[in-house]
Amino acid sequence: MSRGTALITGASSGIGAAFARILAAEGFDLVLTARRAEKLQELATDLPPTTKIVVLPADLSTSAGITKFFESVSGQSLEIDVLINNAGMMVEEDFEKLSTDQIERTITLNITALTQLIHQFLPAMKARKSGRILNVASVAAFHPVPGMDIYAATKAYVLSFSEALSENLQDTGVSVTALCPGLTDTDMVDKSIAEAMPAFMILQPDEVARSGFDALMKREVICIPGNANRIALGWAQHQPRWLVRGLGGLANKLTTRR
Numbered sequence: 001m002s003r004g005t006a007l008i009t010g011a012s013s014g015i016g017a018a019f020a021r022i023l024a025a026e027g028f029d030l031v032l033t034a035r036r037a038e039k040l041q042e043l044a045t046d047l048p049p050t051t052k053i054v055v056l057p058a059d060l061s062t063s064a065g066i067t068k069f070f071e072s073v074s075g076q077s078l079e080i081d082v083l084i085n086n087a088g089m090m091v092e093e094d095f096e097k098l099s100t101d102q103i104e105r106t107i108t109l110n111i112t113a114l115t116q117l118i119h120q121f122l123p124a125m126k127a128r129k130s131g132r133i134l135n136v137a138s139v140a141a142f143h144p145v146p147g148m149d150i151y152a153a154t155k156a157y158v159l160s161f162s163e164a165l166s167e168n169l170q171d172t173g174v175s176v177t178a179l180c181p182g183l184t185d186t187d188m189v190d191k192s193i194a195e196a197m198p199a200f201m202i203l204q205p206d207e208v209a210r211s212g213f214d215a216l217m218k219r220e221v222i223c224i225p226g227n228a229n230r231i232a233l234g235w236a237q238h239q240p241r242w243l244v245r246g247l248g249g250l251a252n253k254l255t256t257r258r
Helices: 015-025 038-046 064-076 100-128 149-168 191-196 205-215 225-237 243-256
Strands: 004-009 031-035 053-055 082-085 131-136 174-179
Touching: 015 031, 015 038, 015 082, 015 205, 031 038, 031 191, 038 082, 053 064, 064 100, 082 100, 082 205, 100 131, 100 174, 100 191, 131 149, 131 205, 149 174, 149 225, 174 205
Parallel strands: 004 031, 004 082, 031 053, 082 131, 131 174
Antiparallel strands: none
16 A cells, blocks of 8 residues: 655656655655656666556756646646655856856756745645655755855755745644755766765765655654764864865865866
8 A cells, every 4th residue: 555655856866766766665656757758767667566656757947847847747636745856956167157057957956946846735735734845955055165156055045945844834744854965976976076085975875865764754854864974064063164165165176177
């Protein structure tokens, strides 16, 4: 018997695909979305045959793509019990070299799509007095990160919004969890940066998703996977911001290819 339906954005690879495998194994039906339709279909065929799966390819980095996706969901008459906002993007060019399109797509995917998805599905969750929302933020949400300017800023929005919404939704039956992973071995991460970091600092998508799922089920507000990440953030929160900024800038210079 299904435990409900979970919608996962950015489900074609990495943490999103890991969430899909975990939720399917835990008895949830799935709605999977990402830009790469073929990757979604491959994932769907690998999941248990008892899982009901709806694949809805979409580009959530544009306003038109978001609108089209909502139309597709409405056409399926789906009741979403769990919403996992995993889709996100990061651009690695210096800020002044970014195109307007790159800036708009990053902000639209990381902020606008996440916000509108919650706005779309929250009323029904509140009416049922039951629902869970997980937003994938980042350890980059806690401090400015030189070299990851827009990405860190958008993830700061995700963390702040998640915390505020969680407080607003107390006693409604709907919970909000912010998952804040550190460096994770996904397609988004520059391999040169990953190779420059100690192995214990790099998490695998499966362990990040498992931490996120456990936190989601426990209705925790913030989840930071990995002992090293928790220790580093705990240290940084007690340091002056100029020092954290400076260390971030130094790390960026040491790991960025020139």
